[in-house]
Amino acid sequence: MENLSPLPFVLLIFLLLNVTASVAAPTAESVYTSFLRCLTNNTKSQDHVSDIVFAQTNSTFSSVLQAYIRNARFNTTSTPKPLLIVTPFEESDVQGAVICAKSIGIQLKIRSGGHDFEGISYVSDQPFIIIDMFQFRNITVDVQNEVAVVQAGATLGEVYYRIWEKSKVHGFPAGVCPTVGVGGHLSGGGYGNMLRKHGLSVDNIVDAKIVDVKGRILDKKGMGEDLFWAIRGGGGASFGVILSFTVKLVQVPKVVTVYRVVKSLDKNENTTEFVLQWQQVAPHTDDRLFMRLLLQPVSSKVVKGQKTIRATVIALFLGGADEVVTLMGKEFPTLGLNKENCTEMSWIDSVLWWANFDNTTKPDALLDRNVNSASFLKRKSDYVQKPISKEGLEGIWKKMVEVGKTGFVFNPYGGKMSEVSSDATPFPHRAGNLFKIQYSVNWEEPGIELENNFTRQARMLYSYMTPFVSRNPRSAFLNYRDLDIGTNSFGNNSYEEGAVYGVKYFNDNFDRLVKIKTAVDPENFFRNEQSIPTHTGLNTTGASKSGASELSHFSLYWKLMVKVGGLLLLELFI
Template sequence: MAEKPASLSSFLFATSLLLTLISASLASPTPSSLYGTLLHCLSHSTNSSTLANNNIVFDRTNASFPTLLQNYIRNARWNTSTTTKPLIIITPLQESQVQAAVICAKSIGIQIRIRSGGHDYEGLSYVSKQPFIVLDMPNLRQITVDISKEVATVQAGATLGELYYNIWKNNKVHGFPAGLCTTIGVGGHISGGGYGSMLRKYGLSVDNVIEAKIVDLKGRILDRKSMGEDLFWAIRGGGGASFGVILSYTVKLVSILETVTVFNVERSLEENAIDLAVEWQQVAPTIDDRFFISLHFSPSGSDENKTVKASVTALFLGGADEAVSILRKEFPILGIGKENCTEMSWIEAMIWNPDDPKIGVKPEEILLSRHLNSAVFLKRKSDYVQVPISKEGLEGISKKIMAGTVVLGFNPYGGKMAEIPADATAFPHRAGNLFKIQYTVNWDDPSPAAAQKFVNEARSLYSYMTPFVSKNPRSAFLNYRDIDIGINTFGKDSYEQGKVYGAKYFNVNFERLVKIKTAVDPDNFFRNEQSIPILPSKS
C-alpha cells in the first residue's frame, strides 16, 4: 500500500480532535462558516503558508469564484441563475491537497463533486441539489511520456488534447486510443470507458490502462497494487467518481503509421442515403479493423425543402490507395475514390473536422487550447444496436429526423471490441453490438421553453427508436450521461433506484460494481445522481 505522507498522518490526528468542535457549527453549513472551517481543516494537512500563497480555496465571495466555476461548465443548461452553485471550489495544485480535501469534506459532512474537464453532459461534476463543494482538478495536468517503454502517465486534470500533444512531440509513430474532443478531461473520459476512432483496432482507452492512482475514502493514495484488482477493474469503465478521486492513469501507447487517411462523403435521401445506410450496417462493423467508419443522419435544407443528409466520416490507419482498394470491394455503394481522401499524420487526424478542416493551423494551437467558458446548450442520449435496422425502419427514422433538429450518430463496433470479454473491464458493451448511437441536439436560445422543446425532441426520437435498439436492458453509455434513464435520491430504495440506470450503463457488470463500491465506500460518501449504489444492507 502506498505510504501516507507524514503531514497527512498529523492531520488525521488533528482532525479527530476537531470533529466535535466543527460538527455542531456546520449542521446546516453556510458559505462563510464552511470556508473558515474548511481552510482550518486543510491547513492541518498542508503547509498553511503554501495554502495561503497558492489560494486554492474559493468561496462565493471571492471575485474569482464565478470565473472558476464557469471555465469548465460545458453544458450551458447548467450555467443559469437558478442552477445550484457550490459553496466552495477547491483547486488543488498537488496530490496531498486532494487527500486533504477528501478527508476534510468527509469530516465536516459536506458533499463533494469531482470535476476534471467538465464534459459530464448532465453537469453532475459541478451541480447538486444538496450543499456541496467542487474539487476542481484542471491544475493537476502533468504528463510524462516514456517512448522506450511505450507508456504515458497522465494526471486526471489533463485534457485529451494535451495528452495527444505530449505523445506526438516525443514520437510521431505512437498514439493513444481515446476521444476526438480535445478539451475532455482525462479523469472522467478514461474512468467511463474512453471511446474513440481507433477502438476497432486497439479497443477503448480502458483496455490500454496498466496503472492508476486514486485517493480513497480515507484520504490514502492508492496505486494498482494497494487498491487491489477489484477497484482497479471498477475504475476502468465504472466511473471513477463513485469510488474516490482519480489522480492519474498510466496507459500503453499504440503503434501507428506516419500516414493515415480520412474522408467524408455526404448523401441526401434523393441520393440513396437509405441504401447507403443499409449497406453501412453490414460493412462498418466487419470491415478491416483499421477502419472506423461512422455514419450521421441530420436534418438538412429549408422548411420548404426538408431532407435528411447522411454523412459517412472515416479514419483509416494506412494510406489512401489501400483504403480505396478495400472500400471499392467491400463498400461499393459509397463510390469512394482517392480524390475523396486526404492523407495526414495521426495527430492531424485527431483534430481533423470535415466541416472545419483548419488548414494551416498547427496541431498545438488546437490540442493545447482549453476553450474556457465555452458552454453550449445541449442534450445527449445513447443506444446500442444489435440487429441491423431494415430499410423500412431507416426510412421511418429519417422522416422522424427530418421533422426535428436531432442528429443521430452511428459509431461502429467489431474488430477488437468483439474480441474483449464484457467483464474484462467495468465497461460491458462489447461483442454483440453492431454500433452505438449518440443522439445530439444543440441550441442557442437560453429560455427554459427552448430547453424543454429541444430536450423533448431528443426524448421523442429516443422513444421512436425503441424497436430498433438493445433490450433487457436497453443499454446506454456512461460517458454520454443521461439522467432520463434514472436517478438516485439515496433514500431507503437507493439500491433499487441505482439498479435502474446501473443495469443500462453496466449490464452484467453492475452487481460486481455494487459489491466493490460497498467494500471501498460503505458510507456512500462519493456519490452523485447516477453513482454506483451500495448494497441494501449497508444503506
C-alpha cells in the same frame, strides 16, 4: 370524533421549529472557515491553501466555476452553486480535500474537464463543494517503454500533443474532442476513432493512482485488482478521486487517411441504400478503418421549405489512400469513394482534422483548453445489435423530420471491440453490438421553453427507436450521461434505484461494481445522481459515523420532521 385540544398541535409545531432551527444549514462563510482550517492541517503545503480554495465571496469564484462548464444548460443564475471550489496543486491537497469534506459531512463533486452531459461534476441539489482537477495536468511520456503517465486534469488534446512531441509513430485511443478531461473520460470507458483497432481507453490502462475515502493514495497494487477493475469503466467518481492513469501507447503508421462523404435524401443519391450498406460494412470491415455516420435533419436545397435527411460518413483509416479506396470499392460501393475524397496525413494532423480545425492548424492548438465555451445540449445513447431494415430506416427519416432538430451519430464497433470479453472491464458493450447511437441536439439561445422543447425532441426520437435497439436491458453508455434513464434520489443509497440506470450502463457487471463500492466506500461518501450504490445503506449521507455534521443531515432531518409531523397530525385527527 372527540373534541381535540389545540395544545398537542401547538406543542408539535413548537417541537418542529426547534428541531429545524437546531439543524439550520450553515452559511457558505462558515463552511469556508471550517474547511480552510481543516485543509491547512491536512496538506503538506499549508502556505498555498488560501490560493486553492474559492468561496462564493471570492471575486474569481464565478470565473473558476464557469471555466469548465461545457453544457450551457447548467450555467444559469438558477443553477445550484457549490459552497466552495478547491483547485488542488498537489496530491496532498486532494487528500486533504477528501478528509475535510468528509469531516464536515458535505458532498464532494469531482470535475476534470466538465464535459459530463448532465453537469453531474459541478451541480447538486444539496450543499456541495467541487474539487476541480484542472491544475493536475502533468503528462510524462516514455516512448521506450510505450507508456505515459497522465494526470486526471489533463485534456485529451494535451495527451495527444505530448505523445506527438516524443514520437511520430505513437498515439492513444481516446476521444476526438480535444478539451475532454482525462479523469472522467478514461474512468467511464473512453472511446475514439481507433477503437476498432486498439479498443477503448480503458483497455489500455496499466496503472492508476486514486485518493480513496480514507484519504490514502493508492496505486494498482495498493488498491487491489477489484478497485482497479472498477475505475476502468465504472466511473472513478463513485470510488474516489482519480489522480492519474498510466496508459499504454499504441503504434500508428506515419501516414493515415481521412475522408468525408455526404449523401442527401432529397438528391436521389440512394441515401437509404447507403445507410443500409454502412450497417453491413462498418462493423465488419478491416479493423484499421473507423467510419462514423452522422444522420441529420436539414433544410432541403432541392425543395424549398421542406426538410430532408443528410447522411455523412467521417472516416479514419490507419493506412494509405490507395488501400482504403480499393477496400471500399469492394465492400462499400454505394460510398463511391475515390482518391480525390481522401487526404493522407500524419496521425496528429488527423486528430486536428477530426476536431474540425483548419488544415493549416499546428498541433499546439491542441493545448488550447478553450475555457468558458459551451453550447446548450442534450445527449442520449443506445446500442444496435441487429441491422435496421429499409422500412425501418424510412420510418426513422420521417420521424426525424417530424421531431425537428435531433440527429444521430452512429459509431461502429467490431474489430478489437468484439475480441475483449464483456466482463474484462465494467464497460460491457462488446461482441454482439454493431454500433452505438448518440442522440444529439444543440441550441444556442437560453430559456426554459427552448430547453424543454429540444430535450423533448431527443426523448421523442429515443422513444421511437425502441424497436430497433438493445433490450433487456436497453443499454446505455456511461460517458454519454443521461439522467432520463434513472437517478438515485436525494440522500438515498437505494440499490433498487441504482440498478435502474446501473444495469443499463453496466449490464451484468453492475452487481460486481456494487460489491466493490460496498467494500471500499461503505458509507457512500463518493456519490452523485448516478453513482454506484452500496448494499449496506449505513449512514448514506457520507459523514463519519461519529460526530456527523449538521450540514449533511439538514435536508434529511427536515424531510424526517415533516414526515413525522405529518404522521402525528394525521393521528391526532383520526
